[in-house]
Amino acid sequence: MKIALIASEVFPFAKTGGLADVAGALPKYLARHGQEVIVIMPKYGTIDAGKFGLQDTGLEIAVELAGETSNHKLFVSDLIEGVKTYFIDAPEYFEREFLYGTPDGDYPDNSLRFGLFAKSVPRILEATGFEANILHCNDWQTGLVPVYLKKEAARGGFLSRVKTLFTIHNIAYQGLFKREELPKLGLGWEYFVVDGLEFWGKVSFIKGGILFSDAVSTVSRKYSEEIQTPEFGYGLETILASRRDVLFGIPNGIDTEKWDPATDGSIPARFSASDMGPKRECKRALAEENGIAYSEDAPIIGMITRLAAQKGLDILSQAFQEMIDLGVNFVILGTGDEEYHCIFERFKEKLAGKVGINIKFDEALARRIYAGSDMFLMPSRYEPCGLGQLIAMRYGSVPIVRRTGGLADTVSEFDPREMTGTGFLFTEYSAGALTETVKRALNLYKDQPRWQRLVANAMAYDSSWDRASGEYVDLYHKLLGE
Ligand code: ADP
DSSP states (O other): OEEEEEOSOBTTTBOSSHHHHHHHHHHHHHHHTTOEEEEEEEOOTTSOTTTTTOEEEEEEEEEEETTEEEEEEEEEEOOSTTOEEEEEOOHHHHOSSSSSEETTEEOTTHHHHHHHHHHHHHHHHHHHTOOOSEEEEESGGGTTHHHHHHHHGGGOSGGGTOEEEEEESOTTOOOEEETTHHHHTTOOGGGSSTTTTEETTEEEHHHHHHHHSSEEEESSHHHHHHTTSHHHHTTOHHHHHHTGGGEEEOOOOBOTTTSOTTTOTTSSSOOBTTBOHHHHHHHHHHHHHTTOOOOSSSOEEEEEEEESGGGOHHHHHHHHHHHHHTTOEEEEEEEEOHHHHHHHHHHHHHTBTTEEEEOSOOHHHHHHHHHHOSEEEEOOSOOSSOSHHHHHHHTTOEEEEESSHHHHHHOOBOBTTTTBOSBEEEOSOSHHHHHHHHHHHHHHHHSHHHHHHHHHHHHHOOOBHHHHHHHHHHHHHHHTTO
8 A cells, every 4th residue: 555644743853742653653664564655744944954864855846825826845854764754845834933833822824834734745646656545644734635635536546546544633623713714725615614614613624634534533442432422522523423434543552662761762771671670770860850859669750741731730730739748759841831831830949859840842851751750640631542651651650540532541450459450540530539549559659569560561561553553554455445
């Protein structure tokens, strides 16, 4: 099969969250399964072209937007093993400090930025001669790809035969814009209908992906069910339910070669399930770096997260003082909404010596936290899949998570009698339930032989893309009627 994966962020080139991890790892494993794969993404100003080996292909494509035709260079990188990654160059739209917006809000021209990106995809396939069978689109930024493709299908050729899969990584981000944007995107008012792109008087990019693609998937089985309910569907539950027959849940994996405590060059000491001694060194260094007094008896709880309401930060801040009083330390790394920056800066002042608060995006520090923490907290209100808990398990940091979405699918409660399970879960979204669960974890932590068994279970959890990419291959085959 020839598969083109389209994403607005791809690790290691550009990343704000889990989408980038998926888009950077899945193609590599698909290629290893014998598929021909390319990746298409925007050439952001934040991408270090030298470091990532971007080369000018010499190819140029023309795209019409807002009544004007503009020419765009195509760059390429071979950095992802077995895969060519193409970058569309549109400096007026992508040469900026951030991917989607500043901490104060989204860029006002995001409809044109990602409209152009979507419109460029068929042209890139033509220019590169990559006659794809499958277009795998991801999240609202690529929602118009299947829309433009359907529009062009009448012209015949390979573009009329391509099958499209649209993967929802987070349904709360929908790409909603004023109706006036529609003509600028080259789409007529016939698209502004309930079974088209219209959503409460606005143009919805994500609806394009959901309604115009051949199949839709989400990144865990539970989330594929949850989004068909009003609580999780963010207004799209009925539309999703109407596509139930072609709606699939495929759990994400992680790139277990890139996330490996036995080879990770960013952590102070390397360890593995059969040689756990050096993890203590990682904890000691993490404590020191965050101004926390090191103690074997006091566990460090790590958190690495976008600072967004989804991530359970309200119950976290309500429970924070009480959890500290139980004798745990926290190391938190995150960026996002200004509101949470302020809350955490206050904790930093008040609880110095017991917590490390790092308001930034820092890949290497993230690795030091996964490696140096004893437990990893994700009290999410909802979580489509969640990668943090998978990475944490791989680094022997025991996940404490809320029983929702992919967290419920991937973490199982430790049973101290049977010695089975990989972490701790709570169901009620409340500070009380969170604190009780941390207490449960703390009690088990005092029983080190059992705790070490739990750590071993977590580290043995199979989160590899080897498994998960096979499920995508099966789905692509199904789409092609094979
Ligand atoms: P989401 O996609 O909702 O942000 P996931 O758990 O699926 O959440 O993926 C988050 C990814 O982003 C993980 O790889 C995590 O390590 C990384 N990450 C999140 N915030 C930061 C940060 N401030 N610095 C470094 N890495 C981060």
